[in-house]
Amino acid sequence: MNLFDIPPAAIVGQLMVGLINGSFYALLSLGLAIIFGLLHIVNFAHGAQYMLGAFIAWAMLEYLGLGYWWALLIVPLVTACLGMLIERTMLRRLHGLDPVYALLLTFGMALLLEGAFRLKFGATGQPYASPLEGGIRLPFAYLPAYRVWVIAASLVICLTTWWFVERTRFGAYLRAAHENPQLVRTFGIRVPLLLTLTYGLGVGLAGLGGVMAAPIYQVNPLMGSNLIVVVFAVVVIGGMGSIIGAIAAGFGLGVVEGLTRLLAPDYAGIVVFIVMLLVLAFKPAGLFGRGDL
Amino acid sequence: MSEPLLRVQDLAAWYGETQSLQRIDLEVHTGEVVCLLGRNGAGKTTTLRAIMGLLARCQGRITIGGQSALGLVPEKVARLGVAYCPEERGIFASLSVEENLLLPPVLAPGGLSVDEIYELFPNLLSRRASGGSKLSGGEQQMLAIARILRTGAKLLLLDEPTEGLAPVIVEAIGRTITQLQARGFTILMVEQNFRFASRLADRFYVIDEGCVVESGDRHVLANDTARIESLLGV
Numbered sequence: 001m002n003l004f005d006i007p008p009a010a011i012v013g014q015l016m017v018g019l020i021n022g023s024f025y026a027l028l029s030l031g032l033a034i035i036f037g038l039l040h041i042v043n044f045a046h047g048a049q050y051m052l053g054a055f056i057a058w059a060m061l062e063y064l065g066l067g068y069w070w071a072l073l074i075v076p077l078v079t080a081c082l083g084m085l086i087e088r089t090m091l092r093r094l095h096g097l098d099p100v101y102a103l104l105l106t107f108g109m110a111l112l113l114e115g116a117f118r119l120k121f122g123a124t125g126q127p128y129a130s131p132l133e134g135g136i137r138l139p140f141a142y143l144p145a146y147r148v149w150v151i152a153a154s155l156v157i158c159l160t161t162w163w164f165v166e167r168t169r170f171g172a173y174l175r176a177a178h179e180n181p182q183l184v185r186t187f188g189i190r191v192p193l194l195l196t197l198t199y200g201l202g203v204g205l206a207g208l209g210g211v212m213a214a215p216i217y218q219v220n221p222l223m224g225s226n227l228i229v230v231v232f233a234v235v236v237i238g239g240m241g242s243i244i245g246a247i248a249a250g251f252g253l254g255v256v257e258g259l260t261r262l263l264a265p266d267y268a269g270i271v272v273f274i275v276m277l278l279v280l281a282f283k284p285a286g287l288f289g290r291g292d293l
Numbered sequence: 294m295s296e297p298l299l300r301v302q303d304l305a306a307w308y309g310e311t312q313s314l315q316r317i318d319l320e321v322h323t324g325e326v327v328c329l330l331g332r333n334g335a336g337k338t339t340t341l342r343a344i345m346g347l348l349a350r351c352q353g354r355i356t357i358g359g360q361s362a363l364g365l366v367p368e369k370v371a372r373l374g375v376a377y378c379p380e381e382r383g384i385f386a387s388l389s390v391e392e393n394l395l396l397p398p399v400l401a402p403g404g405l406s407v408d409e410i411y412e413l414f415p416n417l418l419s420r421r422a423s424g425g426s427k428l429s430g431g432e433q434q435m436l437a438i439a440r441i442l443r444t445g446a447k448l449l450l451l452d453e454p455t456e457g458l459a460p461v462i463v464e465a466i467g468r469t470i471t472q473l474q475a476r477g478f479t480i481l482m483v484e485q486n487f488r489f490a491s492r493l494a495d496r497f498y499v500i501d502e503g504c505v506v507e508s509g510d511r512h513v514l515a516n517d518t519a520r521i522e523s524l525l526g527v
Binding site: 178184189 | 371376377387388400
């Protein structure tokens with residue numbers, strides 16, 4: 001099929017879907033990158049924490065009558081607190097051991113969370129109404145307002161987080177503690193607290209992603225595990241621990257996936273992994289990786 | 294004599310199963326420059342790391358400003374007014390020169406201002422926007438010392454500040470240490486460079502196989518050079 005034979009509406013439509021998926025890839029891989037960068041933990045519970053965010057948003061609406069915008073504010077805080085609790089009570093005990101232990105712990109946590117939600121809610125999804133009706137009508141395409149909002153919000157959140165890590169004093173602590181945590185402690189900085197806050201930040205971003213996803217995908221117990229495999233590939237492509245890599249690879253691969261769906265629909269499901277193979281073969285540290293991890 | 298700023302008594306320390314300090318006793322008084330001499334692997338760096346709270350397993354007594362410091366985590370030791378400049382300098386490659394300089398938070402009043410620091414190290418001012426890894430060895434050493442002067446720490450632990458540097462840079466570091474002493478800083482430093490140490494140090498300790506085997510003031514260092522050198526194996 002030739003690109004020029006495709007109607008522009010289809011191209012815009014798939015670009016939109018690609019950017020939407022990319023928004024979630026970027027949000028989730030960003031959290032993973034931050035956690036991996038400082039704690040050296042591959043947070044396998046990230047997908048489950050994203051699912052949890054969506055479910056909390058759903059439950060707030062269902063039981064408390066608190067809508068989307070409240071959820072957007074409260075859910076990240078709740079999930080971040082939960083993350084900090086997990087770090088303090090469990091992950092901290094594994095500090096200094098082989099990182100595989102933390103990986104297994106978070107993997108077990110993901111299975112437990114998803115299993116528990118499946119038991120309670122089954123595998124079918126819970127609907128969550130879109131908070132923004134209507135959309136923008138362009139000459140050749142229609143852009144639903146909520147989707148435009150998700151893309152814009154995700155971009156803003158990603159860039160804010162990047163600015164926070166790369167340009168602020170707190171971010172400088174994080175970067176320094178990534179390089180040499182012991183030395184940073186000798187400056188009087190409480191690195192263990194920094195680790196707790198960082199894990200909380202990462203989990204909070206996952207929860208925020210969950211809220212934003214609720215009106216688009218169905219709120220269901222497996223929504224995280226479906227997504228997380230692709231997100232891990234995105235993190236590897238962007239470069240483990242690289243913030244800007246996670247953002248760029250997240251949006252970029254979303255778009256690549258969307259365009260593949262137009263040109264070669266059969267390959268849309270695997271194109272991300274093909275890119276991952278190529279990147280690993282030719283630039284093993286990832287597109288933006290420094291190779292010192 | 295008044296209560297020393299730092300007192301280490303009967304200090305023993307282990308890396309895993311290996312005992313690297315057997316028995317270290319030393320004192321540093323306010324305003325002094327004290328030097329730890331000794332062969333490679335004698336336990337000089339380990340002594341500084343133990344004081345800073347960087348070793349998991351220590352025994353004995355360490356008091357800083359009259360407060361017990363043994364077993365404290367490094368961030369607590371820092372709050373007693375101690376700052377540490379490691380042998381490998383520890384300049385953060387992902388941070389710019391100025392970010393490195395401003396990284397350690399101010400914990401107590403009385404530290405140097407950024408302007409005063411740039412006055413002391415004019416090289417750093419011209420390189421403030423460079424990445425930390427772009428500096429020469431001498432500049433890295435200057436930066437490593439410079440960044441712990443802002444924090445209000447009164448006791449500086451300097452590990453081999455002249456290691457691997459050209460003679461002209463060593464001279465500059467020597468002048469800096471003299472200036473810091475004149476400004477009221479107290480300095481405990483590890484040094485391999487015996488000549489360098491003998492000019493700067495008010496007092497010295499020689500460490501061998503994890504024990505203090507010799508100590509004295511600068512006159513001993515000057516008059517008994519041959520014997521000290523034999524202890525150091527030079």
